[in-house]
Amino acid sequence: MSANCTEAPGTIPSDAGVAGIGVLLSFIVTAAISLVISASLIFQETRRSTSQKLSTLRRKLLNSYSDQQILTGIGIQSVGLAKTSSMVPYHFFLVWMLSLLSMAVHNATLLALARDFRRDWVLRWMRQILMLANLVLSCVYGVYILRGVQRGLSDETFPITCVWQDSTPNGPAPSNEGISFAGTIAVVAGNVVIFALATWYLHARTRRLYTVFQIVGLLLMAAFSVGATVRVAYLADAFSGKAPVPLADDGEREWSFGQLLSVGMLLLPLVSTVEILRGEIKCAPPVAADQYDSDDKGQLLGVEEQELRTNNGGRGTGTADFQPNPFWGSQTNLFRK
Template sequence: MSNNTSQSCTIAPPNIPSDAGIAGAGILIAFITTATLALLLSSYLTLSTLRPSASSRIISLTTTIVRQLLGGLSDQQLISGISIQSLALARLHTITPYHFFIIWMLSLLSTATNFAALLALVQDFKRDWVLRWLRQAAMFVNMGLGVVLGVLVLEVQLKKLPETMAVGCVWDEGFKQADLEKEGGNNVLSVVGTIAVIAASAIIFALGTWYLHLRVQIWGRFVRVVSLVILWAVAVAATVRVVTVSQAFGTPSVELADEGERQWSFGQLLSLVLLVLPLISALEIYRGQLKVAACEGEKGEVVESDQVPLTAGGNGKASVNRFTYQPNPWFK
């Protein structure tokens, strides 16, 4: 390890710079809002199966939109969780325990969101073995990274690493626990809680894997509801911790050199603007797929208008009714 790194692991700086790319207000709001929306959609689909109602076109359309939206939000949360955890490990020798802990909490929020979506969309994944194993691989990577981050958080707590030092200093020879013992440290409750969260992540992954590859559905309604409540509890606890310890909304556990995480920049605003995409997707699913107009095909049969080729038929002349144009009802 370089001399500069060893020196930084010997003397604890008085403060650390902020990092709006990790704990900025816009980033946290966008992450939490996406997870909350996915959890609400998962709850709707899971609870709607408890009392199946009479089939109707409105219910069918609503369920289709919700399932497609939830699938996209679940994938987004899974990719975001893996990406942000990979970033934390890549910056192990520069990132401090403050930002590292926030990333770990966001990864737990991502995990709870994805397993809640699994409860609602498990039949969609079972129908295709490629989608099922892609989901399995992503779940394994997400769980593995979460456990690694949890172990590092535990190392920071056990070795009483000061909040202003990089997480990678727990293995540095320049770090002297005896000399810095008064400057850092956590109580026994935090250590026990960290171990419990690591164990819970592994247990949730094992149960989720078993549920994903189960050929015949044997989990009853009660078990699904209990699982959903537990996942909601994990998500709420992780969100509360992020809000309370972040500079953007609460009181950080370490002194920051500036107010960068409270300031709004283009990156912060962009994260919030992108929250409009699920609403646009829902409108496109409803108007573009579920209400697509029918028209006359090549041989007179009725087909969906989006399946009609762009060129004319064999006689070189397109039928008047082949291409359906829906006029604006207010400006016909």
């Protein structure tokens, strides 16, 4: 369906699929739970207590919530791009904020569970691919938002694709145009920098300044999450009831089945936790940081250390705290076997 970019409609229909109260709450609650668990794991790790075991259940729960958040973030961004001919900048901006929230949660999880991912090259590169997909989609959204700010269409009822049409009349310049433009550029550039740092952190062999990087990174991701949450709460009709564009109905504030389902999905990771407690799923405890230099024989995610050494062609010695992929790299060098 082609978009009408010459005459703005007086009102627009609500879009509960991307801005409904259940969808927004599921993102916000998941982010809060994940950040709290990440902080608790990082704090426990920095204590360096040899008598204290890291919690397997919390790590499993955090991994599940993080996977759910980043996959949902990628999915909702894909839906938004597929609906550019009908989605207005207001909804498009909310989707972008939710994607930033999911990215912050995933990066915070990476800070807490990076050692687990390093010990399995499949998990490590799966995370890398998801991070890249989320970054590319987020940057595309940032470009659309920048164009909308430039043409004064951020609070108009034209579809978001109209920001590229010369036939679309420019809207009035907002009073905070300079701040919005500079802030959007800063967010996009910050996402690229954070992605580069997260990639280095995920594949790094060194442990220098490891704790400092964890604490600073966690504080930064928490700030990102709080900022995105405040922006969503202030802007979304589901919370404030004061959307910047006239909505034809109150669908985003109603608790429909889809909204209840979004919130209900928060319970899924708890099922794995119960299964672990009941012994249905075997999940080996992680290895503490101060035990990496010893000859540990433990398991991680059901993979024995001896199997990891075998998959590495017998080249690994000591603990398998980093498993290189079978195509290039080694435990000590990223580019050479």
